[in-house]
Amino acid sequence: MTLRTRLTEKLGITHPILLAPMGSISGGRLAGAVSEAGGLGLIGGGYGEQAWLEREFAAAGNRRVGCGFITWSLAKRPHLLDAVLARRPAALMLSFGDPRPFAKPIQAAEVVLICQVQSRDHALHALEAGAEIIVAQGTEAGGHGGSRATLPLVPAVVDLVARHAPKAMVVAAGGIADGRGLAAALALGAEGVLVGTRFYASAESLGHDSAKARIVAASGEDTVRTSIFDAARGYAWPDGITGRALRNDFTARWHGRERELAGAIDGEMARYQAAAGRGDVATAVVFAGEGADLIDDAPQAGEIIRRLVSEAERALAVAASRVV
Amino acid sequence: MTLRTRLTEKLGITHPILLAPMGSISGGRLAGAVSEAGGLGLIGGGYGEQAWLEREFAAAGNRRVGCGFITWSLAKRPHLLDAVLARRPAALMLSFGDPRPFAKPIQAAEVVLICQVQSRDHALHALEAGAEIIVAQGTEAGGHGGSRATLPLVPAVVDLVARHAPKAMVVAAGGIADGRGLAAALALGAEGVLVGTRFYASAESLGHDSAKARIVAASGEDTVRTSIFDAARGYAWPDGITGRALRNDFTARWHGRERELAGAIDGEMARYQAAAGRGDVATAVVFAGEGADLIDDAPQAGEIIRRLVSEAERALAVAASRVV
Numbered sequence: 215m216t217l218r219t220r221l222t223e224k225l226g227i228t229h230p231i232l233l234a235p236m237g238s239i240s241g242g243r244l245a246g247a248v249s250e251a252g253g254l255g256l257i258g259g260g261y262g263e264q265a266w267l268e269r270e271f272a273a274a275g276n277r278r279v280g281c282g283f284i285t286w287s288l289a290k291r292p293h294l295l296d297a298v299l300a301r302r303p304a305a306l307m308l309s310f311g312d313p314r315p316f317a318k319p320i321q322a323a324e325v326v327l328i329c330q331v332q333s334r335d336h337a338l339h340a341l342e343a344g345a346e347i348i349v350a351q352g353t354e355a356g357g358h359g360g361s362r363a364t365l366p367l368v369p370a371v372v373d374l375v376a377r378h379a380p381k382a383m384v385v386a387a388g389g390i391a392d393g394r395g396l397a398a399a400l401a402l403g404a405e406g407v408l409v410g411t412r413f414y415a416s417a418e419s420l421g422h423d424s425a426k427a428r429i430v431a432a433s434g435e436d437t438v439r440t441s442i443f444d445a446a447r448g449y450a451w452p453d454g455i456t457g458r459a460l461r462n463d464f465t466a467r468w469h470g471r472e473r474e475l476a477g478a479i480d481g482e483m484a485r486y487q488a489a490a491g492r493g494d495v496a497t498a499v500v501f502a503g504e505g506a507d508l509i510d511d512a513p514q515a516g517e518i519i520r521r522l523v524s525e526a527e528r529a530l531a532v533a534a535s536r537v538v
Numbered sequence: 539m540t541l542r543t544r545l546t547e548k549l550g551i552t553h554p555i556l557l558a559p560m561g562s563i564s565g566g567r568l569a570g571a572v573s574e575a576g577g578l579g580l581i582g583g584g585y586g587e588q589a590w591l592e593r594e595f596a597a598a599g600n601r602r603v604g605c606g607f608i609t610w611s612l613a614k615r616p617h618l619l620d621a622v623l624a625r626r627p628a629a630l631m632l633s634f635g636d637p638r639p640f641a642k643p644i645q646a647a648e649v650v651l652i653c654q655v656q657s658r659d660h661a662l663h664a665l666e667a668g669a670e671i672i673v674a675q676g677t678e679a680g681g682h683g684g685s686r687a688t689l690p691l692v693p694a695v696v697d698l699v700a701r702h703a704p705k706a707m708v709v710a711a712g713g714i715a716d717g718r719g720l721a722a723a724l725a726l727g728a729e730g731v732l733v734g735t736r737f738y739a740s741a742e743s744l745g746h747d748s749a750k751a752r753i754v755a756a757s758g759e760d761t762v763r764t765s766i767f768d769a770a771r772g773y774a775w776p777d778g779i780t781g782r783a784l785r786n787d788f789t790a791r792w793h794g795r796e797r798e799l800a801g802a803i804d805g806e807m808a809r810y811q812a813a814a815g816r817g818d819v820a821t822a823v824v825f826a827g828e829g830a831d832l833i834d835d836a837p838q839a840g841e842i843i844r845r846l847v848s849e850a851e852r853a854l855a856v857a858a859s860r861v862v
Contacts, residue, residue, distance in 0.1 A: 354689060362759065365676065365713040366827070370831035389689040389690035390689070401722040403853070435657050435686065504691070507658070530725060530861060537540075
C-alpha cells in the first residue's frame with residue numbers, strides 16, 4: 215500500500231515523504247536510502263562546501279536524489295548552484311532568503327523548484343519565484359525555522375496557494391516524526407511531508423552517534439529555539455530565524471543572554487569549535503524538533519519510511535471510521 | 539452526519555467539539571449555543587467573579603454546559619468551585635496550575651474533570667489528579683498557553699495517556715479553526731478538539747465587535763505570545779505561560795521591553811484600563827490564536843459547528859482516498 219498524492223505524481227515517487235536537507239546530516243547515503251525506499255532524499259547543501267557536495271552526490275550512487283540550499287548562504291557562493299544542477303538533481307530546495315534570484319537557472323535546467331517558507335508572505339515570494347512545491351514549515355521543526363506552528367500554518371498556505379497558483383502544492387514540515395503526523399498533514403490539505411529529525415536518528419545519517427542517542431532519549435520539551443549556536447559558529451542568520459536544538463550546557467549558559475555572549479564571543483567560539491570537533495554534545499549543537507517525543511530508536515531510513523506509511527494509513531482509517 | 543469518538547460518548551454530545559472557556563468571552567449565551575448545536579459549551583470562569591458566573595450560567599438557560607477555571611486563580615477563591623458545582627455543570631475544566639487540590643470535590647460531585655496541559659509533565663499531574671479528559675494545548679492557541687506546538691504535542695500526550703491511564707482521553711487545542719484542523723486532530727489520535735478563537739468571532743461571544751473585526755481581518759502572523767497584557771492588568775501568571783494576542787500599539791511599544799514596562803507600570807496600568815474600558819483595541823488586548831488566518835467572518839456558533847463537522851468529514855474522506 216502507499217499514499218498517492220499530487221506530490222508523488224509530480225516527483226515520480228512512491229510515498230509522499232521528503233527527507234529534509236539537513237546540513238552535515240543528510241548526506242548521500244541517507245538521501246539515497248530515502249529515495250530507494252520510495253520517498254525523495256534531499257542532500258543537505260548547508261552553508262555550501264563544494265567538495266562535500268561532490269562527495270555526497272557520489273555517495274548517493276545512481277539513486278535519484280535532490281539537494282537543498284540555505285538561500286542567503288547560496289547567494290554568497292552562487293557557483294554551487296551550477297555545480298549541483300549539473301548533477302541533474304530530482305529537485306532543488308531553497309530555504310531562508312529570497313528565492314527569486316535563483317529560480318531562472320533552476321527552471322532552465324528543468325529541475326523542480328521547492329521553496330520552504332515560514333509564513334504566508336514567504337509563500338507569496340516563493341510563488342512569485344515560480345516554486346512548484348511550497349514546504350510550509352512550522353516552528354516545532356528542528357534546526358532553522360520561524361515562529362508559526364505547523365497545524366494552523368499549513369491550511370493557511372494551502373488556501374493561499376490554491377488562490378494564487380493552483381498548480382503548485384504544499385508539503386508540511388515541522389513536528390512530523392511518525393505516521394500520525396503524516397496523516398494529519400494530509401488532512402490539513404498538504405500533499406506530503408518533509409521530515410528531518412526522524413531521519414537524523416537513522417542508521418544512514420551523518421550525525422554523531424552521541425547526537426542520535428540524545429535525540430532518541432529526548433522529549434520535545436528538551437528543545438529550544440535559539441540563536442546562540444549560530445553566534446558561536448559565526449553565522450549571521452536573518453531576523454526571525456532561529457535554530458531549534460536540544461538544550462545542553464551551552465544553552466543553559468547562554469540562551470537568553472545573547473548580549474553577554476556577543477561580548478564573550480571570541481573565547482566562546484574557540485571553546486565551541488573544540489567541543490564540536492570532539493563530538494561533545496554537552497556544548498555542540500544537536501538540532502532537533504519537538505517530534506523528538508515520538509523517536510525511540512535509530513533504525514535504517516527504509517524502515518522509517520515503511521513505518522511512516524503504515525502508521526499513516528492506520529491513522530487515516532481510524533479517523534475516517536469516526537464519521538457516522 | 540457526525541463524528542463519533544470516545545469524547546462524544548463520554549460527554550453525551552453529538553460532535554467532538556468543546557468551546558474553550560475564554561474568560562469574559564465565553565458567556566452563557568455562547569456556551570449554550572455550542573451545546574445546542576451538538577458540542578459542549580464551557581463558560582469561561584476566568585479570574586473568577588461570582589456575580590458574573592451566576593449571570594452567565596443563567597444566560598445558558600436550560601442548556602447543558604460546563605465551566606472552566608484558571609487553576610492558580612481558583613486557588614485564591616476556592617468557594618467559586620462549590621458555587622459552580624452546585625449548578626451541576628456537564629464538565630469542569632482546570633487550566634494553568636496544579637489541579638490536584640480541586641480534583642476530589644469535582645469527582646465527589648460526579649462531574650467530569652477536564653485538565654488542560656501544555657507539556658507531558660503537566661499531563662502526568664493531570665492524570666494523577668484523576669482527569670478523565672486531557673486537553674493538550676499547543677502554543678499556537680490564542681490566550682494563555684505554553685511553548686509546545688499542537689501537532690507534535692498531541693500524539694506525545696496520546697501515547698503517555700495510553701500508557702498511564704488508558705480510560706482517559708486526549709482532546710487537541712491550539713490552532714484549530716476549521717474542519718481541517720479537527721480532521722488533523724483525529725488523525726493525531728485525539729478524541730476531539732477544544733476551539734477558542736474561532737468562537738470568539740461568533741455572534742454570541744461576549745467580545746467587543748471591534749475585537750471580532752480585528753480577528754476576522756488578522757493573520758496568524760499578526761499574533762504574538764507576550765506577558766505584557768498580564769503585567770498591565772496586574773495578573774501574576776506562572777513562569778512559562780504567556781498570552782497569545784493580536785499585535786497592536788501596546789505590543790509595538792512594550793513587547794520585548796518587559797523590564798521597562800515594569801518600571802512604568804503605574805501609569806501604564808491606568809492608561810491600559812481606560813483604553814480597555816472604551817473597547818480601544820489599539821491598546822487593549824485581543825487574545826487570538828494563529829488560526830486567525832482561517833477566520834473570515836463572525837457567524838452564529840451553530841453555523842461554526844456545522845462547518846467544522848462538514849469540513850472535517852470532507853478532509854478525512856479526501857485524505858483517506860490517498861491510500862491506494
